[in-house]
């Protein structure tokens with residue numbers, strides 16, 4: 001640490017040196033990123049709320065009301081306005097929150113179960129490895145079919161009495177594939193297992209592609225077995241980075 005403070009000019013000169021090493025979305029040279037150039041209105045809106053801390057919602061009642069409204073409108077985009085959730089840092093945090101909720105519900109109903117597992121497709125984002133690690137869960141990986149979507153039979157074989165959650169992906173990280181969520185939902189309802197859909201990437205693109213006339217499969221709360229959905233406004237949603245979203249069908253205590 002330096003003894004004396006530095007001038008604003010020096011600080012910004014140094015920050016600019018770091019910044020010039022970055023690629024920019026506006027350059028048109030970023031081809032493989034699912035995060036998008038934030039919209040100018042989004043940037044200004046983001047700046048307005050930089051001092052709000054929703055860890056203390058009593059102090060920031062307006063921000064809390066706004067988050068509630070954003071969650072409802074994201075829910076509406078995904079087939080059910082009446083949902084619960086949070087705006088957070090991104091898909092990783094959202095997936096960890098969903099798996100934690102599923103794990104806690106499972107533990108409540110099965111207090112003696114020690115070797116709890118979650119079943120994810122082999123195409124799942126590595127945030128599920130982090131979630132399993134942090135929450136001390138076994139991670140079971142289901143095979144993919146010839147179209148790189150999860151193989152239902154493989155999923156079915158892996159689910160057992162210790163399974164706290166099954167994950168389906170709507171927009172896989174590498175290929176944008178959408179798992180057969182309707183069939184997975186039937187399986188989960190039949191086996192009594194929590195179903196989380198990771199639509200971090202697809203949540204902000206699939207509904208709009210369908211509006212444009214594409215016929216992409218359903219993946220959202222219109223499917224009865226879907227308990228929670230990750231949707232990231234910073235992936236294809238033009239929101240400033242970081243902005244993630246987690247939605248739950250039910251309020252879990």
Ligand SMILES: Cc1ncc(COP(=O)(O)O)c(C=O)c1O
Nearest residue numbers: 090091092093125173198200201
């Ligand atoms: C399908 C999917 N889920 C989750 C994530 C994690 O999102 P984040 O990088 O915002 O934590 C990604 C990131 O690429 C993703 O593609």
